[in-house]
Amino acid sequence: MNTERKATLNVDGKTVEFPVMTGTHGNDVIDIRTLGGKTGLFTYDSGFLSTASCKSSITFIDGDKGELLYRGYPIEQLAEQCNFLEVAYLLKNGELPNATEKTEFENLIKRHSMLHDQMTKFYSGFRRDAHPMAVMVGVVGALSAFYHDAMDFSDAEHRSISINRLIAKLPTIVAMAYKYNKGEPFMYPRNDLGYTANFMHMMFGTPCESYEPNPVLVRALDVIFTLHADHEQNASTSTVRLAGSSGANPFACISAGIACLWGPAHGGANEACLNMLEEIGDVSRVGEYIKRAKDKDDSFKLMGFGHRVYKNFDPRAKLMAKVCSEVLGELGLENDRLFKLAKELERIALEDEYFVEKKLYPNVDFYSGIVQKALGIPTSMFTCIFALARTVGWITQWEEMITDPEYKIGRPRQLYVGAARRDVPSIDKR
Ligand code: SDX
Secondary structure, three states, rough: OOOOOOOEEOOHHHHEEEEEEEOOOOOEEEOOOOOHHHHHOOOOOOOOOOOOOOOOOEEEEEOOOEEEEOOOEEEEHHHHHHHHHHHHHHHHHOOOOHHHHHHHHHHHHHHHOOOOOHHHHHHHOOOOOOOOHHHHHHHHHHHHHHHOOOOOOHHHHHHHHHHHHHHHHHHHHHHHHHHHOOOOOOOOOOOOOEEEEHHHHHHHOOOEEOOOOOHHHHHHHHHHHHHHHOOOOOOOHHHHHHHHOOOOOOOHHHHHHHHHHHHOOOOOHHHHHHHHHHOOOOHHHHHHHHHHHHOOOOOOOOEEEEOOOOOOHHHHHHHHHHHHHHHHOOOOOOOOOHHHHHHHHOOOOOOHHHHOOOOOOOOOOHHHHHHHHOOOOOHHHHHHHHHHHHHHHHHHHHHHHHOOOOOOOOOOOOOOOOOOOOOOOOOHHO
């Protein structure tokens, strides 16, 4: 890590220097870990707009260039040339698998795809109409009640077993949440199918007839998984890292990540975006909603637009729009009402000075809902699909954090603006 450059702070007549650290790509950072000790001052960065919470080798985003790299490989090439399990292997191990490693990893994941049969009883504790994200928070967290055989996370083998269990079981857990909501029987995994085809089998198959997923649709969903696999230190990944920094087990940490992802400002935006498109209903009403999005007194935001990092375009949105066109074409839905509405909304928004000035472009969630709806996935399941894919990134970031030699429990400070010190008055004086 190159740290010859220094940042100088002059405060209260004192001059203090801090090393400037340079990574492989992206912004350099000022190492301020000694700031409090040297000056008695903290930094204030609500929302972490200018804060690097860690060093990481997993994912790089360039918001101005609209660039997203997983372990150095551009998302466009990975989406085109690899499947999701290859990308999962890459994120976990740092390199793409060769043919032998790929086959071995696929077979390993298949052998962990079933849930302990006792876990199926968790579902019956939920109302049938429970939001599937609530079910996922509960069931994924409960995994830690079943796997005591590999809980020494200082042991690389134990970490690998837990990571593989999560990658393998999330599709089963998500599909079971969908089946439970529908009142249909759970479908067991099929080891003769690939990862994403198996997920579609567990979602849409029934015991009454054989189900062979459409390979075009399988490929589309597999690309959607790849596009959602990881994304640097976003809110849910930071949640997983912070939870893991206390030594909490990975299942509980992933459950915390799922809870954070659920929010409409984050992963819940794809569900919110489709609901918004349904509410707009017709191109003739787009102007009304653009006006509302610009109105400071109106809390309405255009779901699927804007991003903390991407200030040019979200490369995933472009790829998602392409997948969307392919799926709608395969299904003969080229004239899909919502897709046409979304394209028109995107066109109008991108010509509007408010969106141009604030650099608000479609993000990964904008087309995600339309393509998932076309695949037969209900709106309430959209964020579950996001969580299924992002579990690979979350658990990789978790392992990077706990194996970092500089690893400490995350414990931010604050600027206290509450009541000054005072004595408790007797009750007759309150
Ligand atoms: C994801 O971080 C990640 O990497 C997340 C993610 C991942 O893969 O993990 O990429 C996934 O969460 C994508 C984002 C999905 N969320 C949405 O689509 C919800 C709608 N978008 C907004 O809520 C918002 O754009 C955020 C939350 C995504 C980003 O918020 P920021 O960076 O905190 O920016 P901001 O809210 O301060 O907005 C800056 C300005 C504000 O106006 P001013 O106060 O400066 O006048 O832009 C406005 C906002 O009001 N603005 C919008 C808007 N998004 C921002 N105005 C209308 N519609 C919008 N969508």
